[in-house]
Amino acid sequence: MVPIAFYLILAAILFCIGIAAFLIKRSVITIFMSIELMLNAVNLTFVAFSHMWRAVSGQIFVFFVMVVAAAEAAVGLAIIIALFRARQTLNVDQVNLMKN
Amino acid sequence: MQLALFIIFGLLAVAGALNLLFQRHPINSALSLIVVMMSLAVLYWSLGAEFLAAAQVIVYSGAIMVLFVFVIMLLNAGEEERNTKGSKVAYIAGIPGAAAVFCLLTFVFLKEKQQLGYAMLQEMMTGAVSNLTAISHQLFTSLLLPFEVTSVLILVAILGAVVLARKEL
Incomplete structure (x- = not known):
């Protein structure tokens, strides 16, 4: 018997680590991975609430999030490959063409 | 446990x-x-x-x-x-x-x-009752349209990935 609150707090921890990694990391691949981490944390929240309400709607929501995450990963990694071809770098600090 | x-x-x-x-x-x-x-x-x-x-x-x-x-x-x-x-x-x-x-x-x-x-x-x-039954029941009855739309989404994602990762972009 585990309080649902513990699952939610675990999800909050993972989400905040994801935010921190998103802000600190400089490699565009790692930044993309931290987005996936945040999506996973939100999925854990959905599943915990779905268990709490004894309803499967939350699990169906997670299913759709997974589908969208898969599509997003495919397109995002293609963009990263195109970026690497154009700029020869994966460091986001050097991708500043639209800055200023 | x-x-x-x-x-x-x-x-x-x-x-x-x-x-x-x-x-x-x-x-x-x-x-x-x-x-x-x-x-x-x-x-x-x-x-x-x-x-x-x-x-x-x-x-x-x-x-x-x-x-x-x-x-x-x-x-x-x-x-x-x-x-x-x-x-x-x-x-x-x-x-x-x-x-x-x-x-x-x-x-x-x-x-x-x-x-x-x-x-x-x-x-x-x-x-x-397994929750697999409940999920598939909902997914293929009341949520059939969103489920089918995801297939279009995946198709668009595949096309987008292929176009973006082409050599001559």
Whole structure:
């Protein structure tokens, strides 16, 4: 018997680590991975609430999030490959063409 | 038993996430993200979502992370440079903001702990109806249109990936 609150707090921890990694990391691949981490944390929240309400709607929501995450990963990694071809770098600090 | 499962795999997930944050090489970050996803699959199972646990292993750690590892390999991504200054706004506003969000969420969840209730493994073990039946019933009756639209989404994503990764862009 585990309080649902513990699952939610675990999800909050993972989400905040994801935010921190998103802000600190400089490699565009790692930044993309931290987005996936945040999506996973939100999925854990959905599943915990779905268990709490004894309803499967939350699990169906997670299913759709997974589908969208898969599509997003495919397109995002293609963009990263195109970026690497154009700029020869994966460091986001050097991708500043639209800055200023 | 469920508390032990939660503590072991919750700590494993947090450790993997922190390892993602602290490792400098992208491949190490990718492998620690796989650890996070696998332990989250166990936690899904302990919450009675066995379909999602399987989907998590197959889709996330199976498909998406393999894609990530392939791209890291393809681009020959090395360690991040150490002496780059990151965005200042990220350090001034972002990190304290994330900490504040975490504190707020933890406070609210602990305050409402009694109302939120408890997760039980027992009723799932002896449960008569599998949640796979319930999910597929909803997915193929009332949510049939969104389910079919996702196939169009995946098709568009495939086309987009092929177009973006072409040589002459």
